[in-house]
Amino acid sequence: MTYSPAEMMAVVAARELRDGEVVFVGIGLPNLACNLARATHAPRLLLIYESGAVGAEPERLPVSIGDPSLVTGSLMVSGMADVFQCLLQNGRIEVGFLGGAQIDRYGNINTTVVGDYARPTVRLPGSGGAAEIAIHARRTVAISRLSRRAFPEAVDFITSPGHRMRGRGRRELGMPGAGPVKVVTDKGVLEVEPDSGELLLSALYPGVALEEVRAGVGWPLRCRAALDTIDPPTARELHLLREVLDPQRLFLKA
Amino acid sequence: MTYSPAEMMAVVAARELRDGEVVFVGIGLPNLACNLARATHAPRLLLIYESGAVGAEPERLPVSIGDPSLVTGSLMVSGMADVFQCLLQNGRIEVGFLGGAQIDRYGNINTTVVGDYARPTVRLPGSGGAAEIAIHARRTVAISRLSRRAFPEAVDFITSPGHRMRGRGRRELGMPGAGPVKVVTDKGVLEVEPDSGELLLSALYPGVALEEVRAGVGWPLRCRAALDTIDPPTARELHLLREVLDPQRLFLKA
Amino acid sequence: MREAVAAHVHDGDTVVIEGFTHLICFAAGHEIIRQRRRELTLCRLTPDLIYDQMIAAGCARKLVFSWAGNPGAGSLHAFRRAVERKGGGPLELEEYSHFGMVARLCAGAARLPFWTLRDYMGTDLPAANPSIRTIECPYTGEVLATVPALNPDVTIVHAQRADAEGNAQIWGLLGVQKEAAFASRRVIVVVEELVDQSVIRGDPNRTLIPGLAVDAVVVEPWGAHPSYAQGYYDRDNEFYVGWEEISRDPAALERYLEAMVYGVPDRTGYVEKCGDLERLRAGSRVCAGVNYGY
């Protein structure tokens, strides 16, 4: 069965989630991944959106993290002061999802500017909650398509800290969470090497050559000693994604 | 028409309130005073209880500041973090009521201990919200019966600051509110002298001699240059207190 | 309740049973007394009758509080005997104002080490409690008060209703229950009614404490008596007024504990022994619903 890179990314991200975990969800692929996990191996996954919806079970595909369908039938609605103080800063979020225009060798993510901050070439949206998710969630999973532009040696601006920031580590800086332990791309998975804080290739998707991954990364990418094998999407996973979760292909286009 | 000291105190306190003011209400005489004011000259008085009930219109006489009748039919229920941060510290409370076992020459109030803090002769309840009400309400009105024990030259413990604390003034200490500008007693009214911060006699109740007041105060009480006249309770005020607001005489006993 | 207290309340723990007049979980306090927990640090804004009973029963080493009276009725005499050294105690005290206690729980809930407030200038409270300190604003240079975070070992919250996962809904006075629950290492939610999760999901804005913060759910109708539960039963004010006489006399207080706490196996036994609680049953003032449609 053929499948698109977006479908593979949603499936791989879903498999990262364990049943019963509390997840801070973003819109798009992270939302699809969470709902795919709930429909398969993690029915008790608890979804929290930074908008304040806790335990959401949307009856339609939400088009934003503030979609009304995330409220109706949810377990709780929190004001945003509680979301950030009592849930995130309190340490209640086990997994956070992040995406970004740039992810660098040490897992730092940039969603602020391309170029200089004061006179940017491209002005991106900014942090939103990403800075604090990267700091507080017990672990985060980043999702991004490989390209030299998207994976530079060092990001232009650190919006969400990774594992080494200007030479300093997370622990030294007092960050509670473990940071972006995995990066799910369209060709394979990168994982952090604990001592160096550097992202290494840990798995290639079926049929992808190592050189294809290296071509999309702006630093000399090292590989973990043994690469994990990743199964392609199952028929059931593809069925759920295509027929149930995103039948209009809003987020699964490519 | 005869009336009790408690009735006179409730009436005098009620007359201190202006229509439309936001009042932090205590139980007992302050509550009666507020509801008397609402029933007479101040129908738009807004009652807030530190328990979180805002705009309460209790259908029975509340026996505590957390009475359920303060919630039913109120305008809003706030959690206590909001009560203290968004309402009181925010400066939204125009009048606060305070009582206390001891009130001294400078309007300092003690509701903590008689005697030494570590080995008290009498352990009183403590501050509750009184410390912050005394600091933040735009002005406060204290209600207390005169006696040498209750009005010492200096309180054993400053729970709620008055106008001079160990020689330092409110402004110097950075207090937003004006403090206890009036003390309503069972024989007359004391008011603060702005420059000295000292409580002076500003009014005697009908038929009370100056010496009766002085006998109940533990310092050489000075009088304001001209004393105010205070009318006795009207028939309507007494009717409201006795028949409508406290028919069981829970708080009007003596 | 027996299992929840056995599992989550240990000797030496810092314990919070919150609820401001409303929803004070006497059922949990009584079970802690029955299980003879010792050396507890009891924290509450208003110790109320429940901590007076726990102090009398010998559960407490220390009290952290802001107003220790019998609201509208008099004194907490077991507390006073301990503090005034008149046959009770010793009992260590750590005293704040209400705002200070609220702020301690706000800090605990936010997992910050302290909270800032504009308070205590001119009062003798900082001299009595060295944990009340100051900090300088990094923008204006103003000096403001601070209190340290309170992170209890266990918090017990009484709620009108919750589902089996502990998603708890409270209406009426909210006190500091949300902050206390989030500040705590372990949380027991005690409810008047266990409801299907669809009831919770039907009105998610009513949820105060999410199940993800809750370790045990206990169903205990009348569990807040003689305190009250809005929409379920009124406060037993006669009992509050009568406590003045009971607590003033150590022998009477001991007889009360024997009869109503040690002398009953559980809350059901207490309710039966109380006799006619139906007189306190709430009248009906049901509000209209709102539309969650889109």
Added chain:
Amino acid sequence: MREAVAAHVHDGDTVVIEGFTHLICFAAGHEIIRQRRRELTLCRLTPDLIYDQMIAAGCARKLVFSWAGNPGAGSLHAFRRAVERKGGGPLELEEYSHFGMVARLCAGAARLPFWTLRDYMGTDLPAANPSIRTIECPYTGEVLATVPALNPDVTIVHAQRADAEGNAQIWGLLGVQKEAAFASRRVIVVVEELVDQSVIRGDPNRTLIPGLAVDAVVVEPWGAHPSYAQGYYDRDNEFYVGWEEISRDPAALERYLEAMVYGVPDRTGYVEKCGDLERLRAGSRVCAGVNYGY
């Protein structure tokens, strides 16, 4: 609305129109554009289409924000042109994360000069914004981040309903509206429905903003369109998606403002010109009430 904006929004003011996706008061933003307010400091977590329009219309001198995108649909191009100096601007920026903006409003609402949070270590945000500072905990010595209070001149909040005194009830997403209202010198509440005070008093736990903090109440059905009001109407997602094309082209944006803002006298005119908004009308998912009896 015309009177409320004329009375409470002045040139040079710091203005907050809050609402996280939900209840964004486009009606107020359009009226501010129509009254040609200038030199405003616009603050919002998510500038959204409404501030993109206000920036395009020349109302803004400065933007204080934390996420400037078109949620789920693309960019805010008027904002980008100003920042990237491609024909727009100049526009001064003051940038935080969401938590930082929330914390600034928490401090403002509590009338404290700053708020403490555990954030920003390792990020480049403090280098970009010198208002992000640090403080040392007086108990543990830990260094924590601070942000300064935000106290706007005027905050505009859209609510489902309020009484004539401005006691406002909101359900669904709550965002930071309560904090923004309490932080602000002046507050305008815009509602879908003006209700009798008995409706508010029937369910006091639903009230988010009390009338004592409100300076003006404006009734403006559909006032949040193309944003949404839970229980009243859904988000007009087609408009959000379509904004990408409008805002990308300065001429198209200008035509939009001419037609839908300058070209209508008020919100009623806007609603008429929008045509069939009924397609967005919310379905019915009315929750059950709770008992406030005692």
